Amino acid sequence: MSMSAPVLEVERLRVHYLTRFGTRVQAVDDVSFQLNKGEILGIAGESGCGKTTLVSGCMGLFIPPLYHSSGDVRIGGQSIIGMDREQIRRDVLGRKIAMIPQGALNSLNPTRRVKDLATDMIVSHDDRAGKREISERLRERFERIGLDAKRVLDAFPVELPAGTKQRVVIGISTLLNPELVIADEPTSALDVSTQKSVIRLLFDLMDRGIISSMIFITHELPLLRHVSSSIAVMYAGEFVEYGSTEQVIFDAQQPYTRALMGSMLSADAGQRGKKPVAIEGAPPDLKNVIVGCRFAERCPSVRSDCAQHKQELRVVQLRKVRCQYA
């Protein structure tokens, strides 16, 4: 394992799942990206675009009905495709990559105290740690992330307010100091002040060296302006634009990205009154094989042959764009 190997490398990954009736849905179709130590990648997309499936793929969690179709995922240079599930659970999950799941607020088991849930995390990866050692570790870590350790550790999740719960979830997920944290919509159900403190917490963990890289997933593209160094916009299982934050936010080239930025409503004096862009319809059903551009039927700048040609990612203005007319 070389020192300069990227923390995560995804190469032409394709993931599909089988519905109850046996139909194959290609949820992730040919996605490639690289994440180096210290970087934050933002993945933006609507619900159903495949971002959560992509995350499962990155962690090697191909549990039926989810299957790996093709492509490679390498963590620290080592491929995890084909690794057996037990090995992934032991070596990868929690240790190298930790995930903060969507709807994290509800993912805490309501029938157990926080300290028990946290202890589970440690114990399932490290049988040797003694009870007192664990207790001390938990207290120290929770204090570090700004929680009243004594009160929070003894509480049941239902007794804690939303913001605290989110911190607890982040705290538990990062207990083993994973190299990479994947945060799946960590700010969705929260109001703006809490959103800010959660993001601040994540940055804090990075600054302290507890986590070194992050993938931040959200459906609110503008939020990534303050979070990530690079952004990938996902639509219908593919990346449609992939570049630096500055490029994607301020100079979007792909029509879908433009639409996402255009649907933003700003309180800023200069932006007010700007009518948000409406995109009718819904993303294509991935059960069917799609010929041509997947955004064609909703694209405001669609041309006559968009629906015939498969769109590839090409470099336009120093970033990758999936559109032949960008």
Added chain:
Amino acid sequence: MPELKFQARDVSRVFGHGKRAKVAVDRVSFEIRDREIVSLVGQSGCGKTVLSKLLLRIDAPTSGELSFNGQPLAKVSDPRQHFRKVQAVFQDPFSAFNQFFTIRSQLESCFHLFEPKPSKSEIAERVDAALLAVNIKPREIDGKYAFELSGGQMQRMLLARIFIIRPEVLIADEPTSMVDACSRASILDYLMKLKQELAMTIVFVTHDVGLACYVSDTIFIMHQGQIVERGAPERVTGAPESPVTRQLLDDIPDVHRNWLERGERASG
């Protein structure tokens, strides 16, 4: 048509009693004029949802006076009278519908408000017309249940109800927060269309200041049960007087501002 749709004087809503009492709405007073669009804006727990329920009359204030069209709400004998004129759309389109009955039957059930109830064929016609008004082909939802449609479609079902009932006032509780960015604008379009066609007064409840600014004539900023600031969007965001408003504006992750200071920022 009376000038003032809603009039509130020292309205409070307290939950529980004694030491454990929680004051959700704290002696608020305000006026909402006919055809005005007002947004109740604030963070979670500020009381905006509770206040909206008081206006909708599915909850009652513990003290103070609240009137609609000049009549005190407490004196309304048949709730259906109020609901014919004041309706709502909710935040989570999926939980707004009963999962055991078809969508169509639930749309038809809003005719319970009308006395006398129209004939079956008229009901079917009006439901179809409402669906078309929100760009849904009636045949598309035949025999379907809530979980079989998308979030955007379900939200439009809630709007279709409004087209059927044609109330004077609409209370919209976070109508776009659970909807994707692309569908957000079209939901807002439908709401504006509703306002035009039906000459409605709209009360928006939202934590999204940007949204409030875009749609409203007046914004009420709420904090801990009180209205701490009110005024036109330009004034409230341009020259905020309350520290609560200032903090709120500061916390919005606006693309153009430096929103969050960071010690060490990773380079791309």
Added chain:
Amino acid sequence: MLKRLLRSPSFLFGFTLFFGTLLLALLGPLVLSLDVEQRVGLAYTAPFPGHWLGTDHMGIDMFSLLLQGLRASLYVGLVAGTVATLLGTLIGLYGGYKGGLVDDLLTSVTNLFLVIPTLIVLILLSASLEEGRSLSLIALLIGCTTWTWTARAVRAQAASLRARDHVALARINGFGTAHIVLLHIMPYLLSYIFMVFILQTASGILAEASISLLGLGPYDSISLGKILNEAVQNEALTDGAWWAFAPATLLITVIAFSLYIINTSMESVFNPRLRR
């Protein structure tokens, strides 16, 4: 959902056990030759061919008595369970949905009944009805004194459902309490109510066994509890006539146990969060 239930080993185990005893109770008399009148031996004769469980203090075939008692106990359990569930559900639903003063009132009533020791009430009521203590009356009594637990449980569920959006929607459609409770709250609680019913039946069977053991059971029928009562009264224990009390005790235990297992397995299927 049903499929998941059928795949749960504990559910299948409990269900088979209970269903087995039910079948025994229903079909037994038709298939086997039972006789609770005829003396077939001396008092407390040990098991012998043809009468595998020996005889009671009057020389009557124990097996026949046991089966008769099983039918009676199951009957009381199911009737008491039904009455308790109905009563508790109605009270819980109404109080939970309405909230406010009505809820406070009903909760106080529930708490009152909760605090009064059920067994003592049953004993007193039973004792005061010297004659006419039929199985049905006993079942009714048990039902009317054990509904409190159900009321509390259902009330909590109804109160949490009340806050749901689809209930608010029904209200702004102008519908009243009855309509909303029946169509918008009940359907969401059906599986829960069913589980509650199972537990109430189990406790009904145990309650009957208890009061019958104390000699306050049905006047004119045989129940499992009564069998135990007779065993105690006629000193079967000291005589070592195990067949007079052990099988009855075992049967009561098995029925209650199987019902509890069914309930627990249903709980883990209907409430998957508890499984993690």
